[in-house]
Amino acid sequence: MNNLLAFLFRYRGILVFALLEVLSLFLLVRNSTYQRAAFFNSSNAYVGQVLDWRAQIQGYFRLVDVNQSLMQENARLRQQLYRPDLSGRVADSLPVSQDSTTQARLALLGRPDSLLLGLRQLAAHDPDYPLIPARVVSSTQRRVDNYLTLNVGSVDGVKQGMGVVSADGVVGRVKVTSEHYTTITSVLHSKSTISARIQRDGTIGTIRWLGDDPTHVLLDNVPRQNKLVRGDTVVTSGYNAVFPEGVLVGRIESFVQEPDKNFWTVRVRLAVNFSRLTYVYVVTSRPKIERDTVEARAGIKPEAEERP
Amino acid sequence: MRGGVFEILWQALRGILYIALYVLLISGTDFVLFNLGWCFIYLGFLLFLPIATPIVVQLLIGFLTGITMDLFFDTGGVHAAAAVLLMYLRPWVLRLLTPRDGYDAQDAVNIHQMGWQWMVVYLAMLTAIHHTAFFLLELGSIQVPGIALAKIVISTLYTGLTLLIIQLVFFPTRRRSR
Numbered sequence A: 001m002n003n004l005l006a007f008l009f010r011y012r013g014i015l016v017f018a019l020l021e022v023l024s025l026f027l028l029v030r031n032s033t034y035q036r037a038a039f040f041n042s043s044n045a046y047v048g049q050v051l052d053w054r055a056q057i058q059g060y061f062r063l064v065d066v067n068q069s070l071m072q073e074n075a076r077l078r079q080q081l082y083r084p085d086l087s088g089r090v091a092d093s094l095p096v097s098q099d100s101t102t103q104a105r106l107a108l109l110g111r112p113d114s115l116l117l118g119l120r121q122l123a124a125h126d127p128d129y130p131l132i133p134a135r136v137v138s139s140t141q142r143r144v145d146n147y148l149t150l151n152v153g154s155v156d157g158v159k160q161g162m163g164v165v166s167a168d169g170v171v172g173r174v175k176v177t178s179e180h181y182t183t184i185t186s187v188l189h190s191k192s193t194i195s196a197r198i199q200r201d202g203t204i205g206t207i208r209w210l211g212d213d214p215t216h217v218l219l220d221n222v223p224r225q226n227k228l229v230r231g232d233t234v235v236t237s238g239y240n241a242v243f244p245e246g247v248l249v250g251r252i253e254s255f256v257q258e259p260d261k262n263f264w265t266v267r268v269r270l271a272v273n274f275s276r277l278t279y280v281y282v283v284t285s286r287p288k289i290e291r292d293t294v295e296a297r298a299g300i301k302p303e304a305e306e307r308p
Numbered sequence B: 001m002r003g004g005v006f007e008i009l010w011q012a013l014r015g016i017l018y019i020a021l022y023v024l025l026i027s028g029t030d031f032v033l034f035n036l037g038w039c040f041i042y043l044g045f046l047l048f049l050p051i052a053t054p055i056v057v058q059l060l061i062g063f064l065t066g067i068t069m070d071l072f073f074d075t076g077g078v079h080a081a082a083a084v085l086l087m088y089l090r091p092w093v094l095r096l097l098t099p100r101d102g103y104d105a106q107d108a109v110n111i112h113q114m115g116w117q118w119m120v121v122y123l124a125m126l127t128a129i130h131h132t133a134f135f136l137l138e139l140g141s142i143q144v145p146g147i148a149l150a151k152i153v154i155s156t157l158y159t160g161l162t163l164l165i166i167q168l169v170f171f172p173t174r175r176r177s178r
Helices: A002-010 A012-033 A045-081 A100-109 A288-297 B004-026 B043-047 B055-073 B078-096 B116-139 B145-170
Strands: A115-117 A120-122 A131-139 A145-150 A163-166 A170-177 A182-189 A194-198 A204-208 A216-223 A233-236 A248-257 A263-270 A279-283
Touching (some): A002 A012, A045 A131, A045 A279, A045 B004, A145 A170, A145 A279, A194 A248, A216 A248, B004 B043, B043 B055, B043 B078, B043 B116, B043 B145, B055 B078, B078 B116, B116 B145
Antiparallel strands (some): A131 A145, A145 A182, A163 A170, A163 A279, A170 A182, A194 A204, A194 A233, A216 A263
């Protein structure tokens, strides 16, 4: 007996080694061949908790990519919101065959006039206002003429004169583009004007900025006989094809009647908080060229585009 | 004079730190080089244990560390088998690298005490052994020798350099006062 214990003690290293090694290999073989054991895998509650922490920590390294893809997706979703100029004159999507199985499937979808291709609906034409997602890399708010710089440029398809909107509302217009960057004149610029509309009754006016308060703008050219209500929504009119129709500008906060003028002076609280602006969309306007051409042919001078 | 209990607690704390660092951060895809190099930073815990640790304790620590990794990454016993092999061969490598006059009582695996040549050979041999065992077991065979070899070489360099940096940055320059 003593000899046995002495033997075990003498070779304890290799014995324990062999034991543990066999145990590991047994676990390995069983793991790859049979059902996982109840305890020795990562669905265990404590292990799951640690793996949850791990996912949280490693999530930080992917935030930039995630933001990028969410921005792209938002741009795609948002461009479906802007009604095309031709809406109401052409079908949203292509006509489909009239056989009973297709009709039955379409009845389930609630869109009777769409083409089904692998159960996906195909739009009949491209969006009129495709959006280019961008990030604000620098901006000013406290000067009389304010500019923002975006991290997209001519390689992304940005051109001079395009509109810029954000999730909250109108931001400005493209002034200069380089290959990878774009400078835009924001709404907070002494010479920028935007054609706007009061949503309740459709009154058209012009948005200007006086250069003092970065949270408010003026709505001009509203005739004196129109009734105004505090809190009314002001949106873009879509008259100059830079912005799509119906993008939020702000809400009416107060209005006064100047004694010697025929118009109201309306103070509008901006929907966009320029001090916190991070992600914006540059609006490509497909109908703009055609509209400008027909207006020029009719002899209308193009609306004075500010060129400071 | 450091007591035995204090030493055990200190080593346990080190182990938890290394394992937490590996599981929570370093094992993520952001730290994998070219899909070929993994940084097994938890080997720092096993490799930098005191030289005089009894062999049975060493083997058990290696097995526990390995099986913890296996629990997290659903690998059965790959980490455990490689870690136990590593701990079994560590005394052999230490004996092979014995200085001319043997190890002092207060010698530790520390680059500032043992010199950089000793440390580089020690780290290279043991990480190479561990990674060879690990990747061969993980692939289940040597059917794709090119990829296995590339993984072994690149991961050995990666882990070895990381552990060398840890040694240079975090280990005390002066001997512990005993």
